[in-house]
Amino acid sequence: MTTPQRIVIIGAGVGGLATAARLAHLGHQVTIFEQTNQVGGRNRHEQVNDCTFDGGPTLMMMLDPFRKLFTDLGERMEDHLDISLCDPSYRVFFRGHNTIDGTPNVARMLAQIESQISAEEAAKYPKFLGDLAELYHTSIPNFVRTNYTNPFDIISPIQLARVIKHNMLGNLAKRVNRTFRDERLRMLFSFQTMYLGLSPYDAPWVYGTLTYMEYGEGIWYPKGGLPAISDAIAKLAIERGAKIQLNSPVRRINANSIELMSGETIPADIIVSNADLPTTEENLLAKPRRTKFRNSCSAYCLYIDYAGDLPELLHHNVVFGKDYKGNFDSLFNAKELPSDPAFYAAISSKTESSRAPAGHSNLFVLIPVPHLEHPWSESDEDIIKEKVFARLAEISSFDPSKVRAMKQRTPRDWQTELGLHQGAAFGISHDLFQSAFFRPKNQSKSQKNLYYVGASTAPGNGLPMVLISAELLERRLNLASMTRAKSLSNASDRNKLGSSFPPQDWGGQGGVDLNKNLELNEHPTTEVKT
Known part of the structure; x- marks a missing residue:
């Protein structure tokens, strides 16, 4: 040529x-x-008043x-991106006002598990993280960075040996549950499949690589x-x-x-x-x-100009409801709105203050919801907002009256504005x-x-x-x-x-x-x- x-x-x-x-x-x-x-x-960029937001992805992981x-x-990445490590990576809120801060710092993670849960559970963490590291460093070069052309690319003796050695096709939730007895740790180390719009109860263990990205390498933020x-x-x-x-x-x-x-x-x-x-x-x-x-699930996103600081929240936050498995069953099996939805909340102005005016926070909330096989309605929006605002008020000083302005993106918007089939925010x-x-x-x-x-x-x-x-x-x-x-x-x-x-x-x-x-x-x- x-x-x-x-x-x-x-x-x-x-x-x-x-x-x-x-x-x-x-x-x-x-x-x-x-x-x-x-x-x-x-x-993409989103703007509400003088607050700027990440319109979709908010986590920078796996720098390679x-x-x-x-x-x-x-080129050199450092000449184009000014990145910093978010540590803690995020704060996780469980029902009952319990919190754990996820961190790639092994010593701090062990100390948290031991003080909040038990020394027995903490002792399991180093081996668990080591297993995740082996899984990651085997799967990424051999299964991810590959142009597949025929079935033999994946069923060759070498590839099959790798799959079997690491039990890559085993169920992720079951693997995590076998390792830890405490329900909080089971949730903490399995929810990452939601970054793919996938339930951990349906995910193969190979997607434990996502958990390793967070706890082995950390979450980063570009200016x-x-x-x-x-x-x-x-x-x-x-x-x-x-x-x-x-x-x-x-x-x-x-x-x-x-x-x-x-x-x-x-x-x-x-x-x-x-x-x-x-x-x-x-x-x-x-x-x-x-x-x-x-298709994966969709997402209902809120971009909020909030007049306040919300000191209880970090840059990244994960908020669980009462029924962890039931939340996934509603989303992926029943294709209906969860009764007590889990959600993600981010305030990037905690890391980069210029993204919100003084005294304000650029509060972003993402709630996983079914894709458009579930007909979306304005009443869905009202129900979810009411539940999410009530939960935010439980875990923080959030006051709905301090919401100065808000923009939203619904499953319909993912479909009409960005062309995502059935409004599936995470693709197929x-x-x-x-x-x-x-x-x-x-x-x-x-x-x-x-x-x-x-x-x-x-x-x-x-x-x-x-x-x-x-x-x-x-x-x-x-x-x-x-x-x-x-x-x-x-x-x-x-x-x-x-x-x-x-x-x-x-x-x-x-x-x-x-x-x-x-x-x-x-x-x-x-x-x-x-």
Whole structure:
């Protein structure tokens, strides 16, 4: 291949941005068409009065894929992102006014378990963390950073031996429950599967890697919030020649082009969809494919300008209800609203004070709710808000009368504004038969020049996985470099390079203003509902 390829990317989510940066770095002609008015996809900026929020993801974990993207682009992450460790990682509130602060500091974690629960339970923690570390360092390089092509990729003798040795397919909740007797510890070390929109009672043990990310490596915060990551990648892509066209929704994917809602046709040698994969197949293909995917749950999000400090809360907080298992049964089996919902609350202004005015807090609340198989109504919103506000008032000095302004995002909004099928905020489910080899591949079955990147393709949901998704797609495409002296057309040679990930601020939040470099379209974008 001796000429640059014309590459069109649909969607400026983190996966689309990372793919654009990688392929533009090789010298190819890359243009992203994004339907909304900002980059980032779910990882976007939100604003309520003078409070700024992370619109979707709020936890930065597993730094290696971030660093790897930067390295592949000839950059250092530290030159683009100002990150700090959140320690404690979060505060967990149990019914009965009990709290535990999760931390990657083993000594402090042991001291908490011993003082609040028992020395017997504390003694189990080091081995448990060691088992998680082995699981993590086996599964990530061998099962996550892999482009699966046939069943033998996962059932080879070596791979099967790894699966069996670590009991990767065993049930996660059962494994944690066998280790710890105290219900609080069982909850503390299993709820992380909710980052994937998956119940720990349905999750394979391999997803214990999420627990290791928190307790083995910690949770980090980039200055400017998680959307600063999207902004930095966009900046690096543009610096390498990529173009980003906002407010430009796509109507259809054709054989060698895409058609915009404006009627304009854009020719392409390669088309990459960073839109939600089920939505792409059902709504954008000339011949729609309707694969029956199982979706994750959705999320009801509140972005609150709160006039007060809430000293009882940390930056990150997890609040459990009375019935841990019943909460998951309601969400994933009955597809109904939990009677006593668990939720996550964040106040990033505790780490970065400039994200809220003096005397105010930028309170973000995420409540897992069923996707749109459960019809969403305004009465659902009222019921959930009442329960969440009452619970916040129990665990802190929260006073509903101090809510100065509030914006919300419902399952309907996830679907209409960001194109997520059934409003499933975490993409398609990560159950056993939609993971690893069984997860949708990053190359279309129906159109050979159509590829996928993002949360609903391999390896899965979450910022680190989406970055790895872009890395795997670059390998799959196996394009030659147009800019380097030595051709990288051999995938095994290119795999020896690093890969990393950037962030910085743009798009109206301070820092570098990339709007000067974006090719803007005139199409309107939907306002977030308030």
